[in-house]
Amino acid sequence: MTDDFKKIVTQFIESLPHARALGLQMVHLEDGVVELSMPYDEKLIGDPRTGVIHGGAVSALMDTCSGVAVVAHPERPVGTATIDLRIDYMRAANPNQTIYARAECYHMTRNVAFVRATTMDEDRDNPVATATGAFTVERLSEATK
Amino acid sequence: MSRRPEPVQVVKQRRDAMLKALVHGVPYLRFLGVEVERRGDELTCVLNYDENLIGNPMLPALHGGATAAFLEVASIIQLSWSMLWDDMESGALDPTTFNAENFPRLPKTIDFTVDYLRSGLPRDAYARARVNRSGRRYASVHVEAWQDNRDRLFAQATGHFLMPDRNG
Known part of the structure; x- marks a missing residue:
């Protein structure tokens, strides 16, 4: 993977309005594997009693991370969209900790990409959530090749 | 002897106050811009369009997340x-007392599977959920979301939830 490609993908992701609103940042990028971080923020709290962030914010983090893993696949699709995403929540994320999602695009057919992702907080041995998803694969059309 | 129905x-005041307290008590709902409309016990959630909900600005489309x-x-x-519902109707639960220390324990998501049917347009979205099963510990919920046409869903999902211990 070239540094230029890394720079373009990182800038693109960090510029998406909803990713910006969540404060997502690129941590690691290689072929088919991506790690993003999301800082703790009180506006993301889902349980006012404990200060734990809402599952929806974790879903948004993992959906984004999974989509980037597809675009970073060595076949370099030009775009992708989520077909389905299943998220399993193992435990509440610790309040006041940045959380990290790591996604891997482990298989790609002509039209479909398969991804799995894990979300962790500072306790990296105990995942907060995992996800598996199927994504569309947008390729340059035959006509433009 | 029959009791006279309540005015x-x-x-309305009791039910709307409970709903408002539930929705406004959770910061993330404000972040997303979610409001809830009520007809009797039927709820419709509204996702108010905002530029911050956009994923891909080229299309533009709502962020899948x-x-x-x-x-x-x-x-x-x-x-x-x-x-x-029952505690609200009986008056056992008073939403005016809700704060960060005293807020109802909410169900926790066990798993959630989203089916993306078409891209979300840059405008308001609506969702209605149906509780298909709710036991003492586990619940199964199906939810549908649409924008312009109720019959053209842009996403649907099924989730399982762990119910809070209501004796604790």
């Missing part, structure tokens, strides 16, 4: 609403 304004979050929020609100 309609009393009923924002859509997933909206569906999950709608499921939890519906499930909490069903769970609290």
Whole structure:
């Protein structure tokens, strides 16, 4: 993977309005594997009693991370969209900790990409959530090749 | 001997106050821009369009993560609403006392599967959830979301939830 490609993908992701609103940042990028971080923020709290962030914010983090893993696949699709995403929540994320999602695009057919992702907080041995998803694969059309 | 029905304004005030307390008490719902409309016990969640909900600005389309979050929020609100209904109607639960220390324990998501049917357009979205099963510990919820046409869903989801211990 070239540094230029890394720079373009990182800038693109960090510029998406909803990713910006969540404060997502690129941590690691290689072929088919991506790690993003999301800082703790009180506006993301889902349980006012404990200060734990809402599952929806974790879903948004993992959906984004999974989509980037597809675009970073060595076949370099030009775009992708989520077909389905299943998220399993193992435990509440610790309040006041940045959380990290790591996604891997482990298989790609002509039209479909398969991804799995894990979300962790500072306790990296105990995942907060995992996800598996199927994504569309947008390729340059035959006509433009 | 039959009891006289309560005045309609009393009923409405009680239910709307509970719903408002539930929705406004959770910061993430404000972040997403979710509001809830009520007809009797039927709820419709509204995701007010905002530029911050956009994923890909080229299309532009709602962020898939924002859509997933909206569906999950709608499921939890519906499930909490069903769970609290009896205590609300009996007057056992007073929403004016809700704060960060005293807030109802909410159901926790075990798993959530989102089915993206078409891209979300840059405008308001609506969702209604149905509790298909709710036991003492586990619940199963299905939720549908649409924009312009009720029959053309842009996303749907099914989730399982762990119900809070209500004796604790």
